[in-house]
Each structure stands twice: as C-alpha cells, then as structure tokens.
Amino acid sequence: MTQTITLIEGDGIGPEITAQVVRVLQALQLPLTFDRQTLGQTALEQTGSLIPETTLQSIRKNHIALKAPCTTPVGQGFRSVNVQLRLAFDLYANIRPARSLEGVKTRYENVDLIIFRENTEDLYIGEERKIDEDTIEAIKRITRPASQRIIQAAFEYAAAHQRKKVTCVHKANILKQSDGLFLRIFREIAAQYPQIEATDLNVDNACMQMVMHPEQFDVMVMPNLYGDILSDLSSGLIGGLGLLPGVNRNEEIAIFEAVHGSAPDIAGKNLANPTALLQSACMMLDHLGYGDAAQRIHKALVSVLCDTPIRTRDLGGTATTTAFTDALIARL
Template identity: 40%
Template sequence: MADVAHGGVKTVRIGSMLGDGIGHEIVPATMRVVEAAMEVEKDLRVDWVVLPLGRDAIESEGSPAPDSTIAELKSLDTWILGPHDSASYPEPFRSQLTPGGVVRKTFGLFANIRPAATHPGVRAVSPSMDLVVVRENTEGFYADRNMFLGSGEFMPTPDVALAVGVFTRAACERIAREAFTQARSRRKHVTIVHKTNVLSMTTGLFRDACRTVAEEFPDVTVDEQHIDALTALLVRRGEDFDVIVAENMFGDILSDLAGELSGSLGMAPSLNCSETKAMAQAAHGSAPDIAGKNRANPTALFLSAAMMLDWLGDHDGDTRLSRAARRIRHAVDGALESRVATADLGGRASTSEFAETVLARTLRV
C-alpha cells in the first residue's frame, strides 16, 4: 500500500520499466502525465522507481529481466511496463520467457483486462463499441504461460512439433469471477467464449467453470459464443457486447481485433493484475520500425496507467487516485476531440506533441 506521511500526504511508489523500441518514448511521456494528474489532487504524490528491463537490461545486467528488478518490484505499489521486443534478443534470451512473462509469472498476474471503446474525434470501424475483454493470463494454449517450469511446446522429432494447453477449474473460475465483477460496474452482460464443438474438454472446462460462477451473479446476463463466430459478430455488431471472458489465446486475439475496430491498436489499454498487484501495459508491441522517430501513439499506455490508478484507488479506498485516473482519460479524450492525433489516427502530431497536449489538459481539466 502507498505510504501516507504526516499531514495526510500520500506517496505512491510506482515502478517504471521502459522496455524496448517505442517504450523509451511512451513510458517517459506516461510518467509525466501520471505525475501531473496525481499532483493536481491534494496531498497526492508519486515516487518513481525506474528499473531496467528488456534489451538495455541485457547489456547492463546480463538479463532482460534481472533478479534485482523483480526483487524491487515486490516493494512497490504498482508498475508501468513498456513494450518489449524479445524476438530481437540474442540467444539464449530470445528462447526464454519474455520479460513481461517473467513479471506475470512471478507475481501471479492472472487477469488481463483489455477495454476497447471508441473515442471522440477518432474514426472507428465499430463507432459505438464499448466493451472489455477479460483474458485469463496464466494458462491456456500459450507455451510461455501454462507451465510452472519449462515450456508447453516441444519437438519429439525435427519434423513434429507439439503444444500442451492447460486449463484448470480454479484458474477458469478465478477469471470468470473477475469478468462478472467487471460486468456489475458496467452493463451487466457477460459473453463466455469457447470452442467446445472441437476442443470439448479444454474449452469445455472453461465454459462450464464460467457457468458455475455465473450462478453467483444472478443480476448479470450471460450468453456464449464460439470463438470463430464471435470474431465475425464483433466486426458486424461490436456494440452489442459488454464484457467478454476468454482463455489466454482467444482473449489475446479478440482484444487486438476489438482495439482496431474501436479506432486503433495504438489506443488499446491493458492492465495485468492479481488480487494484490497490478501492472499497466499497453496491448500493442514495441514497433521497432518507428522507434526513435517520435511517431508512436502513447494513448494506449496513458489509458493503461489510468486503469492502474483506478485499480490502486479501489484497493486503497482512495478516491483521489480514481479522480486522477478520470483526469487522464478526460485529457486524452479532449486532445483527440480537438483533432490532435498521431499518424496512426490520421493526424500529424508527434509523440511529444500529443503528450504535451494531454499533459496541458491534465493540469486544467
């Protein structure tokens, strides 16, 4: 929990990890916006702890996810993680668990919350979309997340590759409970995603666990969709969906689709969390093709940081943090509505120009 000093001043200690590529541009911009939003609130301060993670950490610490970084994260209230480009790391690091994966596994960040909503001034394929994908973050078909030790992928011969998908009732019920809780604060509608006509035992277990949890939330409407049918429905009538709960890989694909339909993947925020820890991390990657060119859209990380402050405010019972989160969201919407936008949205603003616009609005909203 955040420290409260004499006189009621609250200092929140937030870890900041730049990551790779555009992370070196969007993370510092996000830090400035978060700090401004918090300092507008009376007696609310931030203490940044910048930690190495990613390619720079390989060079300085000998590992993309140094033990010293992981140890320091344990003492902090919450964290911001920039995107990483682990595919470009030298071996053996390229074949190891990604830096973000190390953090997720170490701290049991089982829920990946990914909203997709349209914004004023931004053209969208689905102009009325406002949904949240609640993605199980520890199991499923992703080999970097579904084993305690080692990988879920293996090759018994050079010409045969196998993958193990892991589904446990406890993890499925845990993510379902998160989804139904989210729905209660929204439009009270949950869609369960599965593929039981083919993967009857694995995604069948996921579906059945979600159905069981649904009984605890009689005020929430529940329906189900096969993953392939849902992708088509999102394109055609995305506005019909409220909260979508999915296993790891399905949730990853659906949230990227929804982010693009609602405007741009550069707008798509994400929060990785457990019951006790949370990490802001944009849904997009490190975009090495535009890294260092001052062209990246920082919106997704701004909005991810706002989610992080909301989460911390809920857990600390401090409405000042929730107000700071709203201030960031209003500042982003105001900037976009005034037609200040980066190239991915058809605008001409640089990363720094867009960030300065949001920063100014954060201070006056």
C-alpha cells in the same frame, strides 16, 4: 501517503512514450514517485538478464508497476518477457477495456467492451515438445482453479460496475475436454449471478460477431490464447493498438501496460502515440483511488482529439509524440 510505482521504460518506443506519460502524471501533482527499472532487450544488454532480479524485487515491494512495451529477442531461445513476468507473480487476470474514444473516427461507434483473459495457462504459455523431426506437439492446459478465478473476476467486475452481460468465448464444440471444462465452470459461476445475462460463443463466431455487431458485447471472458487474439481485434474496433490499455494483475500486484509492441522501426523518431500507455496509467490511477485525476486526463485527451487537428501518425496526423503530449497537458 506517497505511492511508489515501479516504472519500466521498456524497449524501442518505450522510453519515449514513458517519458511523456510521466510528464502528464507529474502535471497532476499527485503524491507519486517512480522507481525506474529495466526489462527486456535493454535489460539483457545492461545486465545479462531479460528480467533482472532488481526489477522483480521492485515490483514485489511496490505492488504497482507501469510498463512500456518490451522486446524479447526472436529466435534465440528466450521465453517471452511478458509470459515470464505473468508467471513469476501469478498475474492470472489480463484485463483490456476497448472503448470508443470520442474524436477518433472508426467504422464503429459506442464500442464499450472489456476482455478478461486467463493469463497463466492454455496454449499461450508455449509448452511444446518434439516427437520427431517432423512432428511437434503443443500443450494446451486448462485447469479448474485457473478457470474459476478468471471467470469469477469477470462476473465480480460486471456486478460491481453495473454491467449487464458476460460472454464466454471457447471452442468447446471441438476441444470438448479442455474448453469444455472452461465452459462448464463458466455456467456454474454464472448461476451465482442471476442478475447478469450469461452467454457463450465459439471463438470463430465471436470474431465474426465482434466485427459485425460489437455493440452487443459487454464483459467477455476466455482462455489465454483466444484472449490474446480477440483483445487485439477489439483494438481495431476503436482505432488501433495505439489506443488500447491493459493490466495484468492478481489480488496483490498489478502491472499496467500498453498492449502494443516496441515498434523498433520508429524508435527514437518522436512519432509514437502515447495514448495506450496513458490510458493504462489512467487505469492505474483508478486502482490507486485517484479516479478524479484519471477523468481529468481522459477529458483532456478527448479535448485534444475533438477540438484540435493534433494527431500522431497512426491516427492520420503529423504531430510528434512530444507535441501531442504538450497539447494534452495544456488542457489538463
């Protein structure tokens, strides 16, 4: 049966890296078709809406989307496209695996951690209120239902993938009620999985530990804002945002995306690294039951990085986006 995927090419470098990832997927000759939709700045210019209803309808119909980076206009009163999309579909789980990629030299070896970030509440959703001209308050909301489902998802993933440890990241020593609730729920759920080691760290200590001894981490779970910050930190452990994949999902809908931004400064120059979106596509293939195809892509990627000097600029090379993809397809 052919699977239709909502394809969001995004803004800036988005169309360039999307085109190359589609080339790789088509080279595998899988029964996949693409329903191309717009989102972000490009959609605003074309339709007058950052998130056109046709795009939302496509995602509802197909349940699967592959999304390149999108731009939200700055300083014009627009709410983040990514936040709106996550809330529109209640995509409560943001999952970002950070794994060392053979052939990419970094300060660390054998990093293999995965961050489960709650996606629908906490400070990150941007609820603010003006008290007076000199005072603004931001709302940090933590609820039991939202906390339970992301923590449960982290433990379920650990159990299903033979992971040995789940670490909760919080600031419950200061935010005793909000982060305190998240930590209490973590401990309640951890008791249901005695075979999995459960630990917790204050977010400041977690940042230090990640850059000193990242090998100690396995599965990590945390509220929204900490997840945004620590997942970017984790990309630095493996070579940068150009390598980090991700997915926003619930039980019905999954939107696979590159974590990095739209990089307008290099848009149209054929310089961007397509690896993050490509690895997100591999996560999508695993999700769809094409694990063997995902492994083929991964092996081809490692072959390019280990056996050739071909690198995009962010990895210290001079190869164009197209040339990098050509080399990868040649090794499929």
